[in-house]
Amino acid sequence: MIGLADCNNFYASCERVFNPKLKNKPVIVLSNNDGCVIARSNEAKLLGVKMGEPAFKIKSLIKNHDIAVFSTNFALYGDFSDRVMSILKSEIENVEVYSIDEAFLDFQGIDYLTRAEYIIQKVKKWTGIPISIGIAPTKVLAKLANTIAKKYTKKGVFLLDSPQLINRALSFFSVDELWGIGSRYAKRLKYCGINTALDFRNTDRKWLRKNFSINTVHLQKELHGKSIYDLQLQKVRKKNICTSRSFFEDISKYSRLKQAISQFANNCAVKLRKEKSCCSCVTVFLRTNFFKQDKKQYFPAITLNFSTPTNDSMEIVSMANMALKKIYKKEYNYKKAGVIVQNIIPEDYVQMSLFDQINRKSRRKIMSSIDKINLLMGRDKIYLASQSASNKIKMKQQKLSPCYTTRFSDVLKINI
Amino acid sequence: MKLQLLHKNPQVNLYIANVDNTFKAPYFSGGVSAGFPSPAEDHMHAKLDLNELLITHPSATYYVRVVGDSMLEAGIVSGDLLVVDRSVEVKNNSIVVAYVDGEFTVKRFQKIVDKIYLKPENKQYKSIEIKKDMDFEIFGVVVHAIHHFI
Numbered sequence: 290m291i292g293l294a295d296c297n298n299f300y301a302s303c304e305r306v307f308n309p310k311l312k313n314k315p316v317i318v319l320s321n322n323d324g325c326v327i328a329r330s331n332e333a334k335l336l337g338v339k340m341g342e343p344a345f346k347i348k349s350l351i352k353n354h355d356i357a358v359f360s361t362n363f364a365l366y367g368d369f370s371d372r373v374m375s376i377l378k379s380e381i382e383n384v385e386v387y388s389i390d391e392a393f394l395d396f397q398g399i400d401y402l403t404r405a406e407y408i409i410q411k412v413k414k415w416t417g418i419p420i421s422i423g424i425a426p427t428k429v430l431a432k433l434a435n436t437i438a439k440k441y442t443k444k445g446v447f448l449l450d451s452p453q454l455i456n457r458a459l460s461f462f463s464v465d466e467l468w469g470i471g472s473r474y475a476k477r478l479k480y481c482g483i484n485t486a487l488d489f490r491n492t493d494r495k496w497l498r499k500n501f502s503i504n505t506v507h508l509q510k511e512l513h514g515k516s517i518y519d520l521q522l523q524k525v526r527k528k529n530i531c532t533s534r535s536f537f538e539d540i541s542k543y544s545r546l547k548q549a550i551s552q553f554a555n556n557c558a559v560k561l562r563k564e565k566s567c568c569s570c571v572t573v574f575l576r577t578n579f580f581k582q583d584k585k586q587y588f589p590a591i592t593l594n595f596s597t598p599t600n601d602s603m604e605i606v607s608m609a610n611m612a613l614k615k616i617y618k619k620e621y622n623y624k625k626a627g628v629i630v631q632n633i634i635p636e637d638y639v640q641m642s643l644f645d646q647i648n649r650k651s652r653r654k655i656m657s658s659i660d661k662i663n664l665l666m667g668r669d670k671i672y673l674a675s676q677s678a679s680n681k682i683k684m685k686q687q688k689l690s691p692c693y694t695t696r697f698s699d700v701l702k703i704n705i
Numbered sequence: 706m707k708l709q710l711l712h713k714n715p716q717v718n719l720y721i722a723n724v725d726n727t728f729k730a731p732y733f734s735g736g737v738s739a740g741f742p743s744p745a746e747d748h749m750h751a752k753l754d755l756n757e758l759l760i761t762h763p764s765a766t767y768y769v770r771v772v773g774d775s776m777l778e779a780g781i782v783s784g785d786l787l788v789v790d791r792s793v794e795v796k797n798n799s800i801v802v803a804y805v806d807g808e809f810t811v812k813r814f815q816k817i818v819d820k821i822y823l824k825p826e827n828k829q830y831k832s833i834e835i836k837k838d839m840d841f842e843i844f845g846v847v848v849h850a851i852h853h854f855i
Contacts, residue, residue, distance in 0.1 A: 309804045309842055372764040379764075415765035415792050417844075694767060700786070703802065703809045705773040705825075 290401055290424055290450070291520070292394035293431040294377055294408065297419040297439060299390035300328035303369045304359050306417040307693045307701050315356040319344050322685040323360055324535045343580060360686035368694040372416045380408050385520045393428060393520050405446045421445040425455075428518045429511035432468045433458055433486070452514075459487035459512065469508050474501060486512065527564065532556040533627025537685040539578055541622045546575070547610055551675035553628040554602075554609035561600035561630060562660055567639050569632035570594045571605055573612035578624035589616035596642040598634055601652050602659070605630065606673055759849050765792035767845060769802060771811055776800070779826035781811065781850050791845035802844040805833065811847060 296302060300318040305311045315332035319325065326342045336354055338347060344358070351358060370389045378384050381404075383395035396404070405422040412420050422445065423434025430449050437458060438447035449458055465475035467486050478501075483489050490512040497505050507517045532553040540546055550573060561568055574590035591612045599605065609628050641649075659671045669676070691699035760766045767789045774783055779800060781787070789802050801814045803823060812823035812833070821835040835841045 309840075309844075310807055375764045415762070417791070697768070697786075701767075701769040701809065703769050703771050703811055705771050705775045705781070705811045 290396040290399075290426060291428055291431045291516070292381075292396045292401060292405060292422050292424045293387075293428070293435045294392050294394055294420050294422045295435050295439070296373060296390035297421055297445075298328060298330050299370075299418070300359075300361070300366055301330040301333070302418050303362075303366050304357070304690055305330075306369070308357075308690075311357050315354055316359070317351075317356055318359045318361055319688070320535070321361060322535050322537050323687060327361065358688050360689040362690050362692065364692040364695045365690065369416060369418055373412055373418055373420065376412050376415055377408065380404065380411070383520055383522055385522060393431065394422070395520055396424060402446060402448060406444055409445050419445070421447075423447050423449065425449040426514045427511040427516045428520075429468050429508055430455065430514065433462060433466075436462075436466070455512075455514065456487060459490055460485050462486040464489045467508060467512075469504060474505070477501075527566075527633060529629055529631040529633060530557050530560050530568070531627055531629040532560075533574075533625060533629075535625045536623070539622035539624050540626075541619065543617055543619065546617065546623060546626060547613060547675065549626050550609050550613045550628060551606050551673060553626070554606040555673060555676055557628050557630045558600055558602040558605045558656075559660065559663075561605075561633070562656060564633075565636045566633045567598035567600045567636050568595070568605070568630035569598045569634065570630070571608050571612065572629040572631065573609050573616065574627050574629070575613075575616060575621075575623050576625040577621050581622075585621060587618065587621045589618075591616050592631070597645050597647075597649075598632070598639045600636065601647075601649075601656055602673060603652070604647070606675060610675065759788050759851075760790075761848075762790055762792040765845075766790050769809075769811075775825040775827050775830045776811055776813075777827045779813065780852075781826070781847075782852055784853065786851040786853075787811065787847050788849040788851065789845040790848045793846040793848065795843055795846055800847040802847060804840070804842045804844055805835070806840050809844065814843070 298316075301316040304316055304318065311330075313332065314330070315336055315338070316330040317326050317333050317338055318328035320327045323344055325344065326338055326340060326347070329338050329340065333356060336350060336356070338350065338356070344351075350356065366389060373390075374384070374386050374392060377392050377394065381394045381396070381399070385393040387393055401424050405424060409420055409422060412418060421435055421438040421442075423431045423436070423438045424447070425431040425434045434447045434449035437449070438445050441447070449455055462485060463475075464470060464478050464483055464486055465472065467489065470478070470489075478484075478489065481500075483492055490509055492509070494506060494509060497509060510517050534549070534553070536549070540549070554571065557568075557571075570592050572590060572592040575587070577587050578584065579586070593608050593612050595604065595608065663670050691701075693699055693701055756763075769787050769789055771781060771785055771787060772783050781800075787802070793799075795801055795814055797814070797816050799814045800811065801823075802809060802811050803814070804810075805823065810823065810833075812825055815822040815824050815832075821841075823833040823835065825832065
């Protein structure tokens with residue numbers, strides 16, 4: 290049996306640990322630059338706040354219902370995530386950390402109901418974070434079991450095992466609620482009359498295979514209780530790495546964009562080196578402000594290839610800037626930009642190209658020195674000139690909570 | 706502190722100071738002798754790590770700083786950093802970080818028959834009786850107070 294442990298409204302719950310006043314009150318957390326809603330407490334959900342909704346659109350709702358608003362505090366959420374995951378690992382031998390707030394638990398040979406209840410209580414007591422655990426024969430079913438546990442149980446545990454129970458549950462879920470069914474597939478499936486998860490499970494396999502991807506076939510097998518997706522206990526190399534941001538104010542000046550793109554590209558390069566990987570191509574994209582429909586819209590993207598895969602900041606940054614030059618048009622105001630590095634391979638597998646002009650050995654040394662210095666002295670102590678940190682692109686974080694658990698200057702102060 | 710060669714070229718050598726995340730002071734079981742070779746070498750123990758002493762459950766340990774003198778006689782002085790362990794069970798007379806009606810406080814937890822009190826350790830302050838209609842929650846048990854002299 291597989292368990293899926295998922296923190297309830299994780300970001301909002303983290304904000305509540307040092308702020309018990311917010312218990313039973315609506316809480317929302319905003320994305321970078323305080324742009325969109327990315328987390329909601331149950332109370333905020335009941336008020337009708339939607340995921341991804343731009344903050345400016347719900348200003349009056351926030352005011353009228355006294356919703357507590359926070360900027361994302363990743364230092365705080367990261368620390369709580371670490372705490373939760375290490376508690377899970379102390380109770381269960383095989384744990385796959387799936388995301389910042391979810392983990393699959395290998396319940397094989399374990400009295401899972403008792404253990405799940407115990408884990409929920411322990412995590413709550415040690416961290417203050419409420420979690421739910423869904424238990425089922427496969428990952429996809431465990432995910433559904435977790436949704437049921439969250440919505441309909443008091444203890445936060447739900448066991449989805451018998452065929453009758455699985456049938457009943459599947460008839461309740463819409464096909465787009467299944468793990469791995471994106472909005473486009475869901476639309477097509479519904480067009481074909483496949484509305485519920487049960488419809489999907491009972492669809493002819495050959496037909497699925499022919500009209501959709503092999504993944505949908507795997508998904509269907511998982512819904513039949515046949516485990517296809519094993520627990521991934523080793524860290525998998527990322528397929529691509531993306532750094533993107535929405536800007537606090539729209540940018541149209543080339544020099545400002547170049548600075549942002551350089552920062553993002555360098556960020557990707559640092560992440561690649563951390564994983565001992567190299568990328569073979571880099572994509573740069575720009576977005577105008579979608580919410581200003583009266584303005585002209587432009588969403589360009591371009592991908593450029595390296596002759597030799599690399600993780601060198603200088604190479605990736607200059608390639609990204611070249612890409613920017615190709616798609617930049619000065620008549621637009623840009624709200625968002627990003628850099629994605631793709632076709633990632635292990636550093637040791639890099640094949641040298643015949644006409645390579647770069648002394649890779651010495652460049653690698655420089656990069657690793659920069660990484661070491663920045664690790665010790667703080668991020669971006671040493672940076673490329675194009676990043677121009679003197680007027681760094683600032684993030685808007687007006688509602689940032691203190692880093693209670695990661696900075697001594699920020700620990701909770703109590704008047705006694 | 707150890708210096709480690711980071712990068713070498715004719716103009717400049719870069720070193721990084723190897724300062725461990727945790728402070729470890731060397732501890733000798735015997736006396737320290739001068740001279741060479743060091744007779745202490747065989748007696749050297751693993752360095753002391755304050756985390757080991759102060760933190761039993763890292764995932765459940767939090768810090769808070771206190772302002773005020775209501776716990777003076779328990780040895781908690783204004784400005785002290787408290788180490789709070791949420792995994793420790795609250796017992797009678799435990800010093801706790803508690804949340805009462807909108808505010809955090811630090812007091813001694815006392816249960817007398819079926820009544821709960823939060824007792825200060827300074828005669829100038831009064832005990833708080835926790836009534837049923839109060840918003841009351843225990844955040845964690847105070848396990849150490851760290852007092853700064855400079």
